[in-house]
Amino acid sequence: xxxxxxxxxxxxxxxxxxxxxxxxxxxxxxxxxxxxxxxxxxxxxxxxxxxxxxxxxxxxxxxxxxxxxxxxxxxxxxxxxxxxxxxxxxxxxxxxxxxxxxxxxxxxxxxxxxxxxxxxxxxxxxxxxxxxxxxxxxxxxxxxxxxxxxxxxxxxxxxxxxxxxxxxxxxxxxxxxxxxxxxxxxxxxxxxxxxxxxxxxxxxxxxxxxxxxxxxxxxxxxxxxxxxxxxxxxxxxxxxxxxxxxxxxxxx
Ligand SMILES: NC(=O)c1ccc[n+]([C@@H]2O[C@H](COP(=O)([O-])OP(=O)(O)OC[C@H]3O[C@@H](n4cnc5c(N)ncnc54)[C@H](OP(=O)(O)O)[C@@H]3O)[C@@H](O)[C@H]2O)c1
Numbered sequence: 001x002x003x004x005x006x007x008x009x010x011x012x013x014x015x016x017x018x019x020x021x022x023x024x025x026x027x028x029x030x031x032x033x034x035x036x037x038x039x040x041x042x043x044x045x046x047x048x049x050x051x052x053x054x055x056x057x058x059x060x061x062x063x064x065x066x067x068x069x070x071x072x073x074x075x076x077x078x079x080x081x082x083x084x085x086x087x088x089x090x091x092x093x094x095x096x097x098x099x100x101x102x103x104x105x106x107x108x109x110x111x112x113x114x115x116x117x118x119x120x121x122x123x124x125x126x127x128x129x130x131x132x133x134x135x136x137x138x139x140x141x142x143x144x145x146x147x148x149x150x151x152x153x154x155x156x157x158x159x160x161x162x163x164x165x166x167x168x169x170x171x172x173x174x175x176x177x178x179x180x181x182x183x184x185x186x187x188x189x190x191x192x193x194x195x196x197x198x199x200x201x202x203x204x205x206x207x208x209x210x211x212x213x214x215x216x217x218x219x220x221x222x223x224x225x226x227x228x229x230x231x232x233x234x235x236x237x238x239x240x241x242x243x244x245x246x247x248x249x250x251x252x
Contacts, residue, residue, distance in 0.1 A: 002050075005224070006030040006079045008059055008117055009086030011038035013187030014137060017217035018083055023050045025221065030076050032057040032068065033086065051075055059086045059113030069120040079124045081133040081224040084114045084159075089141075089152040089193045103151040110155035115162070122175075130174035131228030135220050136163050138181040140236060144244065156181070160234065167233070176231040178223045183238030185211035208241045 005022045009015035011033035019031055019042055028051040031039055039054040046052050053076045055068040072079075087110045090102040118134065125132045141149050142156030160179045167177045190201035216237065223232045 002026055002028055003080045004028045004030065004076055004078055005081040005083060006032070006117075006121060007083040007085060008032050008057070008113075010042060011035045013189060013213045014182075014185070014216045014220065015083065015085040016042060017213035018085065018220045019046065021214070021217040021221045022081075022224075023052075025225065026050060027081075028076060029053070030055065030072065030079065032059075034058050059117055060108045062112075062116045062119075065113075065116045065120050069124070077124065078128055079121055080128050080131070081135065082117065082121050082125060083220055083224075084117060084134065084136045085220075086113055086117075087137060087155075089189065090195070091150075092148040092193055094148060095150040098150065106151050106155050110152075111158050114159060118162075118166070125175050126170070126173045128175075132173075132175045133224040134163070134166065134175065134177045135224055136160075136177070136179050137216075138163075138179040138234075140181050140183045140238060142179075142181060143236065164233065167231070174228065176223075176228075178232045179234045180216065180219055180223065181234060181236040182211055182216050183236075183242045184208075185213065185216055185239075187213050209239055210242075211237065211239050 005027045007015050007018055010019050010031035019029055023029060023046045030053045031042060032055045033039055034056060036056040039056060043052045043054050053073060057064055057068050059065060088106065090106055091098040136159050138159045139156040141153035142160050145153060163177045163179045186205045190204050191198060194200040219235055219237055223235065
């Protein structure tokens with residue numbers, strides 16, 4: 001039987017590009033996300049090449065996650081790679097202007113959702129053994145503070161530390177864990193963050209060269225397809241045209 005990858009957030013951006021990248025290498029796909037019609041379109045596109053199972057899923061719902069994993073059909077059960085990609089940023093404003101609900105949504109999705117899926121698939125990945133992978137989508141926002149990063153950056157710091165701690169507990173099982181931390185990448189990310197402001201999204205990416213979804217999909221595929229004895233702990237990837245600025249100083 002071929003390799004099977006389980007991707008969360010496969011309806012857009014990195015997740016959708018990763019589905020195409022794994023399919024190109026012959027992996028069977030389990031694709032999830034909330035937007036069923038997008039999952040169906042991707043299934044339609046890829047199922048001539050590889051077996052594709054889709055599951056409409058909100059990762060924040062632990063019971064729904066458990067049911068999706070329990071109901072994986074024959075041929076999709078021995079998941080070899082989990083791509084914990086579903087996530088979002090909201091509220092680019094300063095912390096003191098943000099609705100508490102937006103903070104909760106980021107924590108519920110990026111932290112609780114990611115642990116829900118990981119918990120449900122750990123037994124399967126451990127059974128898969130040597131060369132199985134968990135690839136978590138962190139962010140440079142989890143390493144570097146910036147204005148408006150508040151809870152989003154903190155959720156991605158959680159993702160990174162959770163991955164390192166998982167590695168300790170999974171030592172000896174053969175299961176690898178990687179934190180991929182992208183910088184600026186053009187996907188629907190900013191559209192979601194600004195609650196549908198296409199002009200703001202276009203402005204952010206205009207005049208520079210952001211990463212593409214395909215760039216990150218390539219990195220995801222790379223870490224999951226390395227020889228079984230290699231674990232990339234953390235892969236931070238930025239566009240060449242993005243860097244840091246000096247410390248900010250408040251002056252009279
Ligand atoms: N783009 C960047 O600059 C960037 C940089 C660093 C890290 N990241 C991280 O990379 C990951 C993918 O982001 P992207 O840039 O590809 O953004 P995107 O194009 O907006 O894709 C996000 C995906 O997450 C899914 N998702 C969101 N909430 C969900 C929920 N509650 N349950 C299930 N799926 C959910 C969305 O699917 P549905 O809406 O259909 O559910 C969508 O498929 C995220 O974790 C993000 O934080 C992005």
